[in-house]
Amino acid sequence: MKQVEQLQEVDLFQKIANHEQVVFCNDRQSGLKAIIAIHNTTLGPALGGTRMYPYSSVQEALEDALRLSEGMTAKCAISDVDFGGGKAVIIGDPNKDKSPAMFRALGQFVDSLNGRFITGTDMGTTMNDFIHAAKETKFINGIPESFGGSGDSSIPTAKGILYALKATNQFLFHNNSLHGRVYAIQGLGKVGRKIAVHLLEAGAFVYVTDTNESVIKSFLNEVRDKQQCIQVVSGEEIYRVHADIFMPCAIGGIINEKTIPLLNVKAVVGSANNQLACDKYAGSLTEKEILYAPDYIVNAGGLIQIADELYGVNRERVLEKVASIYDTILQLFKDAQDANITTVEAARRECERMLDEQQHRNNFYSRSRRPKWDIK
Numbered sequence: 001m002k003q004v005e006q007l008q009e010v011d012l013f014q015k016i017a018n019h020e021q022v023v024f025c026n027d028r029q030s031g032l033k034a035i036i037a038i039h040n041t042t043l044g045p046a047l048g049g050t051r052m053y054p055y056s057s058v059q060e061a062l063e064d065a066l067r068l069s070e071g072m073t074a075k076c077a078i079s080d081v082d083f084g085g086g087k088a089v090i091i092g093d094p095n096k097d098k099s100p101a102m103f104r105a106l107g108q109f110v111d112s113l114n115g116r117f118i119t120g121t122d123m124g125t126t127m128n129d130f131i132h133a134a135k136e137t138k139f140i141n142g143i144p145e146s147f148g149g150s151g152d153s154s155i156p157t158a159k160g161i162l163y164a165l166k167a168t169n170q171f172l173f174h175n176n177s178l179h180g181r182v183y184a185i186q187g188l189g190k191v192g193r194k195i196a197v198h199l200l201e202a203g204a205f206v207y208v209t210d211t212n213e214s215v216i217k218s219f220l221n222e223v224r225d226k227q228q229c230i231q232v233v234s235g236e237e238i239y240r241v242h243a244d245i246f247m248p249c250a251i252g253g254i255i256n257e258k259t260i261p262l263l264n265v266k267a268v269v270g271s272a273n274n275q276l277a278c279d280k281y282a283g284s285l286t287e288k289e290i291l292y293a294p295d296y297i298v299n300a301g302g303l304i305q306i307a308d309e310l311y312g313v314n315r316e317r318v319l320e321k322v323a324s325i326y327d328t329i330l331q332l333f334k335d336a337q338d339a340n341i342t343t344v345e346a347a348r349r350e351c352e353r354m355l356d357e358q359q360h361r362n363n364f365y366s367r368s369r370r371p372k373w374d375i376k
């Protein structure tokens, strides 16, 4: 028995070997069960949203937190945002299990990290949830403007994705217009729905799917006058439709050995974090001549806004930085093509360069460095 326990301990530390810190948060009163993962703080305090999802096991939740927080390190680096990678996950069904008390408890745990981790919304959580968390800690962002925050971060996220789509169209078709093209959107939540509405307004055709029927109904109601440009498909069907671009805007891990053979598109560009079940699938997409826009570059709009909020909200500054996603992604496509490597490898090299540069700067001692992180 003792031997088995020791083995599990070693496994756990191996699992988190690339991470600085992992915190398990348990509040019996509110039912909060959460994991905060801090991946790397080379660039600054860890920044990343909190996801709520009905994970089937603690193991699954931990793996999600680890991968998501690692992705945030890369996202901060490539977006040139002076923060590190972190993420929190809450185990529970966002449609049934949420309560203000749960988010206040989360706020207390975040506060206990004293600024090493700053968080806000992600899949399954909303700005309103974080109004409760913000009562317990100042290390919260992305709350409504009426509460002094920068508001809905899914707005800049959706804008960034649209810039990435234009860059993809430019690279593939030598014309960056969104008009007349066909997009397959998986997930019509905070981000996916905004993208779908914009694409319809721009004169595109969209295939859409969402596991929540009421989300589909409400979307169709919003775009009543565009019904001829929409086709709702069931879960698996979204991988099979003939479209220009597949847009994962829900869960991660959906580009894998089962789905890649089904894809009938020229590119994958979407908001979902960790779309590739693992990096080797970047090569499989390339073999199928499907261009992949690395998720953490194209979906950085929300991060750009919440990071900016910590210096004081400035919309123009945010919009300008979000617009730069167009150039970043176009350049990355060209670099990958010139070097004959996948877009994932090209992005990884760029992130490593940014982290190395900062590690070098961190060798320099001065007594009161980085006052900009002294959040009020």
Ligand SMILES: NC(=O)C1=CN([C@@H]2O[C@H](COP(=O)(O)OP(=O)(O)OC[C@H]3O[C@@H](n4cnc5c(N)ncnc54)[C@H](O)[C@@H]3O)[C@@H](O)[C@H]2O)C=CC1
Pocket: 121, 122, 123, 124, 125, 153, 154, 155, 157, 186, 187, 188, 189, 190, 191, 192, 209, 210, 211, 212, 215, 235, 249, 250, 251, 252, 271, 272, 273, 299, 300, 302, 303
């Ligand atoms: N909200 C933001 O600003 C950012 C979001 N992301 C990522 O984008 C993705 C979507 O985020 P949000 O729109 O904020 O989440 P959300 O929770 O508002 O919406 C997700 C939607 O996907 C649907 N869904 C879940 N599983 C599905 C499946 N298997 N097939 C089809 N639909 C499914 C849900 O019913 C929901 O309508 C997530 O992966 C998130 O991490 C990334 C960067 C920023």
Ligand SMILES: O=C(O)CCC(=O)C(=O)O
Pocket: 047, 048, 049, 050, 075, 120, 121, 122, 142, 153, 154, 157, 273, 299, 300, 301, 302, 303, 306
């Ligand atoms: O967009 C947000 O509100 C949070 C940023 C984040 O966690 C992400 O980009 O995944």
